[in-house]
Amino acid sequence: MGTRYRDYTSDDMMKVSRFLSHAHSQLNRPSSWTIARFEFEIFFYQLRAGLLPEWEQNIGLWERDNGELAAVVCRDGDFYFQLDTDHPQEELLCEMLEFIEAKSAPAAVKLAVPKGMSKLEELVQGRGYVHLPNESDNIISITLEKDFPVNIPVGFLLQCGEEVSDQAKAQGHIMAFNYPGTAHAEQMLRLYGGIRQAPGYRPDLDLSLVNEQGEVVAFCNAFVDEVNRIGILEPVGTHVDYRLRGLGQAVIYEALNRLRFLGMVKGYTGPMQPFYQRIGFQMDVEFEVWQKD
Incomplete structure (x- = not known):
């Protein structure tokens, strides 16, 4: 054909x-x-x-x-x-x-x-x-064959969907990827929230960990591919001042547990980082980059 x-x-x-x-x-x-x-x-x-x-x-x-x-x-x-x-x-x-x-x-x-x-x-x-x-x-993956331990430290609260404002989510993204005070940060504060219009968006899979001041310190949104029984984490991040406290692991594990409850058998994200490897992700698909000489 x-x-x-x-x-x-x-x-x-x-x-x-x-x-x-x-x-x-x-x-x-x-x-x-x-x-x-x-x-x-x-x-x-x-x-x-x-x-x-x-x-x-x-x-x-x-x-x-x-x-x-x-x-x-x-x-x-x-x-x-x-x-x-x-x-x-x-x-x-x-x-x-x-x-x-x-x-x-x-x-x-x-x-x-x-x-x-x-x-x-x-x-x-x-x-x-x-x-x-x-x-x-x-692209990296993790099998969802068992529940993952979710340990949220005292002083932090798990919220989802519209429980968290777009401004708080935008600020969380800015601090997770460390670009405060830039033109891109100004755009993010103005434009954040469009992901809710995506056909695959689900409020129950749009997860944030917030501190006592209401700041987003870790986040993980998940999409579902029901045909293949997989979940995809996008975006994922942890505030640069709140790393190494188990917050990123907690919000990711919560997302993976929710995907497993929905019948998914595997989760994907990427690219690989030492953090992802520590919490159980493995390499799945690799790409080499080529440039026209």
Whole structure:
């Protein structure tokens, strides 16, 4: 069955989301992005910032003759390949690379290539890309075969959904990723809350730990892919002044327990950090970054 390219439109959002879920079911792992990363990109920032039309121009779709998606290209800094097979046709991969290269200046073209996809590696090398050994990306996972211990220290309260204001959540995000006083922080305070518009958003999985002053000191939002019985944590963070107190572990474990109660069997997030490894996550999918020379 052949494939043909067409432009992405906003009406394709759910079609792409379903394809990402389908790809996971075919591969028994994420192809590249999860449905959470796709929805997060759209609703967390791009839509409210007025940047969605520009961002959508970097999405390419390839459909089979029956109208079903065969492949998708998305961009989050680097370009990512969304495929439902580990052995795609070379012609399709070449078309995806041509689309990517048409969207960027040569020195700005960077690709996240799944480790072990040898055909794609051969093609990018042949087109003049070089591997960047100091750059990478990955997806990590944890099985939900048992309940996780949730120990919330005295003086902190677990809240979810609209129990926490957008301003408090925005400030929590700013302090978790340590960018106070920046232009980006000003934008975050103004725009935070768009994630509630995402189709996969659930207030009961939007968790925050707050201190006695009402400040968000740790947070974890989770999406659900019911087809694959998986949960995806996005975003996750802990205030820089409240680390090493068990707060991040507590809010993550609470999210994982809620996902398990909903029937999910595995949780995903990323990229890997020593903290995630300590609390039980393992490497699942790795990507190498290549840049046009």
